[in-house]
Amino acid sequence: MQALICQPTGSPALFSAEGMVGIIFLLTVALVVAGAAIAVSTRRLVRSVAGLAVCFTGLAGVYYFLLSPFLAMMQLLIYVGAVSILIAFGIMMATPEEQQTAGMKHRAALAGPLGFSVAALIFAALTVLGLKTEWQVFPRQGTFDIKAVGLSLLTTHGFVFELISIVLLLAIIGALVLARRGRN
Amino acid sequence: METSIWRALLYLVGLMAFAGVNAAWLGWCERKGAARIQRRIGPCEAGFAGLLQPLADGLKLMSKQLLVPQGVDGIIFRVAPILAMIPAITSMAVIPFAENVGARAMELSVLLLFALASIGMIAILLGGWASGNKYALISAARSVSQSLAYEIPMLLTVITVVMISGSMNLRDIALNQQGGFWHWNIFRVENGHFLTMWISFIIFFICSVAETNRAPFDMAEAESELVAGFMTEYGSMGFGLFMMGEYLNIVVGACLTATLFLGGWDCPFGLTPGIWWFLLKIYVLIFTFIWIRWTYPRVQVYRLLNLSWKILIPFSLANLLVTAALIKVF
Numbered sequence: 026m027q028a029l030i031c032q033p034t035g036s037p038a039l040f041s042a043e044g045m046v047g048i049i050f051l052l053t054v055a056l057v058v059a060g061a062a063i064a065v066s067t068r069r070l071v072r073s074v075a076g077l078a079v080c081f082t083g084l085a086g087v088y089y090f091l092l093s094p095f096l097a098m099m100q101l102l103i104y105v106g107a108v109s110i111l112i113a114f115g116i117m118m119a120t121p122e123e124q125q126t127a128g129m130k131h132r133a134a135l136a137g138p139l140g141f142s143v144a145a146l147i148f149a150a151l152t153v154l155g156l157k158t159e160w161q162v163f164p165r166q167g168t169f170d171i172k173a174v175g176l177s178l179l180t181t182h183g184f185v186f187e188l189i190s191i192v193l194l195l196a197i198i199g200a201l202v203l204a205r206r207g208r209n
Numbered sequence: 210m211e212t213s214i215w216r217a218l219l220y221l222v223g224l225m226a227f228a229g230v231n232a233a234w235l236g237w238c239e240r241k242g243a244a245r246i247q248r249r250i251g252p253c254e255a256g257f258a259g260l261l262q263p264l265a266d267g268l269k270l271m272s273k274q275l276l277v278p279q280g281v282d283g284i285i286f287r288v289a290p291i292l293a294m295i296p297a298i299t300s301m302a303v304i305p306f307a308e309n310v311g312a313r314a315m316e317l318s319v320l321l322l323f324a325l326a327s328i329g330m331i332a333i334l335l336g337g338w339a340s341g342n343k344y345a346l347i348s349a350a351r352s353v354s355q356s357l358a359y360e361i362p363m364l365l366t367v368i369t370v371v372m373i374s375g376s377m378n379l380r381d382i383a384l385n386q387q388g389g390f391w392h393w394n395i396f397r398v399e400n401g402h403f404l405t406m407w408i409s410f411i412i413f414f415i416c417s418v419a420e421t422n423r424a425p426f427d428m429a430e431a432e433s434e435l436v437a438g439f440m441t442e443y444g445s446m447g448f449g450l451f452m453m454g455e456y457l458n459i460v461v462g463a464c465l466t467a468t469l470f471l472g473g474w475d476c477p478f479g480l481t482p483g484i485w486w487f488l489l490k491i492y493v494l495i496f497t498f499i500w501i502r503w504t505y506p507r508v509q510v511y512r513l514l515n516l517s518w519k520i521l522i523p524f525s526l527a528n529l530l531v532t533a534a535l536i537k538v539f
Contacts, residue, residue: 071338075285078331098320106327110353113334117346170316171377 050090056083070116078109095171220312224301231460232453233263235495242499273445281442282339289336290443290450296325296332297457304464305380307474307484314380319367322465323360326420329458330356336451337439348438351428351510356420358517363416365525366409369532370394370469373404379465383473390477395470402535408528410470412521417462419517421455424502428510463494 060083063076085100178186237252237259244251252259277283303318305311315321330353337349373394374382386393397404419426435441440451467473467490474487508516
């Protein structure tokens with residue numbers, strides 16, 4: 026695994042192992058960008074959700090490249106498997122398909138350039154930040170396998186872990202209350 | 210482990226072939242099994258005992274036109290069957306067929322299998338929605354709510370296995386159970402306690418039947434109420450891919466059951482462990498799938514969800530606690 030990290034010194038040959046890794050990396054990044062583009066550009070909501078799922082899948086690939094397979098699996102399991110499906114369910118139950126953006130022409134004329142300029146600004150800022158910063162490359166410490174994750178969750182970060190479980194419990198109770206309100 | 214490109218290519222071709230052969234001839238097994246259970250003969254014309262029937266079916270499906278009805282979301286309609294097939298084949302990469310047969314012994318292979326299974330759910334959901342047909346939509350919603358409901362007890366029982374083995378690597382889990390059936394996870398003895406792993410096994414098996422949308426849990430394609438479920442609008446190879454995906458999911462479920470509970474490639478009485486034992490186990494399990502399907506009638510959708518939320522989840526939670534206590538406390 027360690028050998029898979031692409032060192033930025035010089036561009037590797039296309040048909041070497043590093044070259045293949047680079048190509049796969051570019052593919053995952055393309056997946057992220059394409060998924061995001063589909064998610065925001067299509068008018069059909071279900072296609073947006075499908076784009077979102079593609080984007081999440083690509084993101085899982087990026088996590089894998091960053092040597093955290095556990096995070097990649099969780100990304101797939103939670104974001105692709107649960108969040109996307111939940112959104113798709115919501116859309117299918119509500120079926121807002123027919124309400125096309127008929128009366129939105131005037132506002133859309135303003136919203137497009139405005140949104141684009143804000144996005145361009147953020148992109149430029151992030152790019153400048155990324156290029157100007159003196160990045161310190163930290164060596165990989167310890168083994169980030171699932172055992173280490175579990176141990177640190179239950180020792181060092183035990184308090185946070187318990188807090189998260191309380192938040193989840195509250196969320197479940199809240200959902201039950203909301204769902205039960207209409208009955209009886 | 211050797212990392213030559215030939216090894217990867219060999220496994221790629223081999224696993225694709227394994228998947229294709231299984232998807233084709235499990236259809237034959239299913240029809241033959243159903244026929245025997247219903248006192249019929251089943252396919253018998255094409256080849257000996259109808260063994261060439263899958264080839265004929267495949268040729269027929271591939272030579273038919275892929276009809277895309279009006280009012281259908283074209284792209285998603287075409288992508289969904291492919292998406293149903295991909296995760297099932299990809300899952301095969303992490304399955305340890307024998308000690309030295311297995312494409313990739315990943316550290317988190319159990320987690321990867323469940324992550325891929327959730328992608329298969331999206332395929333059903335998208336296929337059902339894109340058909341623009343209310344039967345298909347209802348079926349997709351049912352199927353996904355069923356899969357979500359049964360994934361919880363399934364994961365809870367898998368946790369007991371992971372606790373015992375101390376690993377999420379399928380190969381390590383199987384290696385941990387070598388040396389006769391009394392070492393298998395289903396009959397596990399730890400600290401002098403006979404663990405309740407057989408309950409885990411039963412819950413896991415019920416869940417894997419439900420996860421693969423098989424009868425008696427085949428609410429998704431309840432023919433009498435929903436035509437053919439989310440596959441209603443699909444003809445030719447679109448339908449074929451969904452069917453192949455379903456059979457491959459059964460194969461993956463059987464492989465997972467065999468690895469987690471039945472010792473993987475281990476022989477029950479210490480006789481030349483190897484890939485043949487693994488294949489024997491998964492085909493016995495697959496036969497059980499077929500047997501259950503043609504023996505029990507379909508349950509109602511409410512009963513189905515009640516079974517998961519009110520019986521299986523509490524039982525698997527209690528089982529988890531008991532197992533943890535037996536391993537660590539007593």
